[in-house]
Amino acid sequence: MKINSRPSPKQDNRPKIHATSNLPGVVVGSGNVGGGVGVTTVGGGAGGSTSAASFRDFQESTDDAWDSGDDEFCLVSDIKISKKVSHSAAMSVINSHRSGNRDTSTKDDTQYYNKNLQEIIPEEKRIEALQRLAVQPLHLRNDRNKCHDNNDNNDYGNSPNRGSTHYPGRPQPLKSASANKFFVPSKEQDGESKIDKFQSLLDASLLNLDELRQLSWSGVPAKLRSVTWRLLSEYLPASLERRQQVLERKRFDYLNLVKQYYNVERDESFQDTYRQIHIDIPRMSPLISLFQQNTVQLIFERILYIWAIRHPASGYVQGMNDLVTPFFLVFLQETIPVSSWQDIENYDVASLDQKQREILEADSFWCLSKFLDGIQDNYIFAQLGIQHKVNQLKELIQRIDAPLHQHLHKHGVDYLQFSFRWMNNLLTREIPLHCTIRLWDTYLAESDRFASFQLYVCAAFLLRWRRHLLAQPDFQGLMLMLQNLPTQNWSDSEIGVLVAEAYKLKFTFADAPNHLQAHDPR
Template sequence: MSRSALFERVLSTPVVDLKKLFNISWHGVPDEWRWQVWKYLLRYVPVEKNRTEKVLEKKRKEYDILLKTIPKDENEETNDETKIRKQIVMDIMRSNITIPMLFVDKIQNAMKRILFLYALRHPACGYVQGLNDLVVPLLVVNVEEFSMKIGEDVMNDLNESQLQWIEADTYWMFSALLENIQDHYTSEQSAIYKQLDEMNVVLERVDAKLADKLNEENIQIIQFAFRWFNCFLLREFSFKQGLRLWDTYLSDEDGNGFKVFHLYVCVAILKKYSAKLVTLEFADLVQFLQNLPTNEWTDDDMNSTLSEAFVLFSQFKDSPSHLSRSK
């Protein structure tokens, strides 16, 4: 049975077997099913098919009501709100150039509203650069319910109602995604710094030679890996492989794909290139680490790295002190 047929079978039942869906999604979701699968993985829609339409209608109406709480123009904004809005606009203009759809005015305006509303409703988090990157996969996947285009002509396939549904669904899925990782995006971003320290400890345990090399060259993990945690590797891979990676992250039934498993993926990436990295001198080493040749990865590259990450995760997860520096 093909993977597409497997997903079709799981998704065609009156009550979707969520546990099975999590399990098969770990190995990647076919493009044609992703828009539907991610809604389940983020628990945005109920597993009972006969309730889906009503739940979506309710959430979309609720989003419309929330939009009315956004200041109508700059004159109604506080200084902080104006600062947030301007930063969002700047970041959206720097969106992924490989996805022309993101430069369509209506799509950009939807992204602005999603991010601005989220910032207003979550003052402890607000808006931090990097959040704009996290909206993109969700938005594109929701567009794919109605159109598989990612070019500027996507609007030829979308009517106004569909665009509103896409925006609302993206907002709620974005909110669900951030529930477990909101502390990544506080003003101090303390959770990211903590994970960078933990990553360093894991690297010392599993690849002492590379860890020693970084120490010898006085290169700290934060110098190249902060972006890996801030944008969850979306900037390191092609968009196609970024979606594939997120299939696995979202398929963690406990919701720890981004919060826990991601760290081991980062270590697995370093291990993949370890033999080359240990031969480089400072300047070339920094250049390589900041520009890994991951943009050309194939499915096999991604799958083997995720498998390695799972081995590392399994090795450490049952040890309460696995991130302690004591030997």
Template sequence: MKKLFNFIKNRKDDSQFDEEQKHGEEDKQYDEDSTKDKDSHSDENSREAKLEEIKRSQLDKKIKKFQNVLSQKIIDLDQLKTLSWNGIPSTNASFRCDTWRLLLDYQPNDQEIVSETIKRKREEYTDMIEHYFGLIGFDSVQELLSKKEMSQYEQKAMKQIKIDVYRTQPEYKIFATSQVQVMLIRILFSWTMRHPASGYVQGINDLAAPLILVFLTEHINHPNQDNIYEINEKEIEEIDPELLIQVEADTFWCLSKLVDDIQDNYTELQPGVHKILNKMKKLIEQKDAEALEHLNQLDINFMDFAYRWVSCYLTREFNTIQTIRLWDTYFAEDEGFSQFHCYVCAALFLQFSKDLKNLAFQEAMLFLQNLPTSKWNDDDLNILIAKSYEMKQLYHYNTHLYQN
């Protein structure tokens, strides 16, 4: 529970407190209205400025902590996990890039061997795509595909990958650049060739996208990862191809590590997804039996709406900034993607179960497939994560709960 308490304490210290103060101030201002308009305005301004300052100093502290841990000769991964669990500062691109690579066990925590190890892995990747595609370039997807004669199996995989790459993260213009599309195609195709048991399954592209985006920020001039939406095509075109191939290699290896833990989400009949859906249902039965009963009455199955939540790791329910923040916690958890994710999905459902109880079948289906999460701020997401953690603490070792 320590983490949760710390977390709640932290929240109390900063954001929530800020919010309360802000709301209080707004109400007061509304009540007293015009007479004190000027006063309350200036009052609020100074208060807001103060709160801003507190937030900034807290962020500074967090940045220092990350700097300290990441500069250790042998990085203390437990310490890094504790720090990352509450979110990695977006201000320094290298924090998140290093932390994700470290927590995915791709980058070694012994600084002395980092560059050598990573270099070797990147070379290994380059050799691999050379083998699959011949020469390496980022010119155009057409050119990439014309370079290789493919077996029937390869053709089939490539066809699906190509269709999906064109519609991965379409809200970002940079995903329409030949650079990013070529990268994504090569990553997914190489991954597919190395994982014949599952092959490429739709949804894996959604997992690769946040990794590419995060690793690209290391080579962009305005590296604050909260401004990820602002990266434009020109900035991508200006990145040295040598660096692009590094981003591509890192994404490939990190995606491989990530999916290793959840491979049975993608194998025939997708047993991993079903396992999580069942567990989710049992958690909800414990926490809100009435909501579950309502779903049963409407004849709505978890499969009808939560399938995508589970298999795309909420990349469709949240925007990329939110996804990246959520994944900070997933990477910091020991079994973030294979276990903790289930609690997050359950908590997400419970967040809205009250709204659901008044809905008939059609409305409920539409609601569940289009959750109003786009308006969520950091605090909403932090609360969701805290609730998920609380549930994990309560039920994780309660194994009889999950036995079918």
């Protein structure tokens, strides 16, 4: 995964990949497992951990396996690993893990662990996650780097349960009972009085933005979400009579940006940016047919490319495409008939006329730009903003839940290994998309305070699973749990609890001067 800003075309700054994984507990060598790369398990506790001491240390040990452009193989040094071999290696790790000696645990503990893990993580998910553990470094792993994402003939692709599989680290399908209820507006869900309150604010000649934020914090009614998000993003002005004029001007400005930057021969210095976006977009949200449509992928490609050119300090970073999806879905809902909302994941965007598609694209671009303005330090060189937040998360958990912090440390789990993605993708890969949209109601309502509030959301999200995490006796069990959190059936009620817990943490600790200044030598 590339996490730094785009390199100069004359200098390749990409780190070199090593044949040995940085995984505590897994070493990739050149032995034979079914004729391929061998996977050897070693001590997985803190004593066996070789976690990097700094961002640059682990950056030097990782590389973007997709540079080969080969969907059939991953490259580790000079060795190609086929999907069959990696699957065999994963099974070897699982069997070794099950039958291996555990000097510190009793037989009853082992049986409880296996039962507990199987209840939370289905066998198929465990195999898939261990595959990735076996052949890739964990540091900053981006799940789009899974070697057979687009290979329809892979072992999991042919599984009869493919449609119901919860792929770790990706947005989940929209089509579920809770998702359908969420996308279809109803008096039971939104509340008639709440809709009236929103409508009263939106119809005022001069909007009280603070009141709108306060009302939106606990969720926005589906049929009013598009206009509310534009206002919360400050894409639309507070003055009611100026809104249409501003919309028309900004949409016209975006069309000019497309002509100026996208519909021209690209400058050589931007070729690397375009190439990375062009590679990432087709791999986006593979379980949602809406995002596999060529029309939609071109819209995302233009949005991200133009944003990257206009923000040279950061440029495009893998994972930004996930941040377009909530805006795109909300504005698509506004464009199509309400009767189509229930099956929005299969809606044919190409059936919209050109003008509607241009409006959908322009509004998504401007709202994304406003949203990213508040967290741009997350995407500058080396993503320093995220590194800082990961350290803050570690210090916060150390203070409020020392047993959980010690448990993670004891088994060699570094916060960077799981929470980097949470920060980089704003949890879009950990929860279903309809839940992401509900969460973003609160994020947008937080406005400039969003960047700090997200830290407490991630802390509350981690604490949500503390009982299950404390039940895992080793590194592999913890990472399997953290990569396969069972959120596929979440609804807006779970998000409501999550943000409430985050608010409680923020209220308790935000004004305490030392809670983010602890220095843990570990």
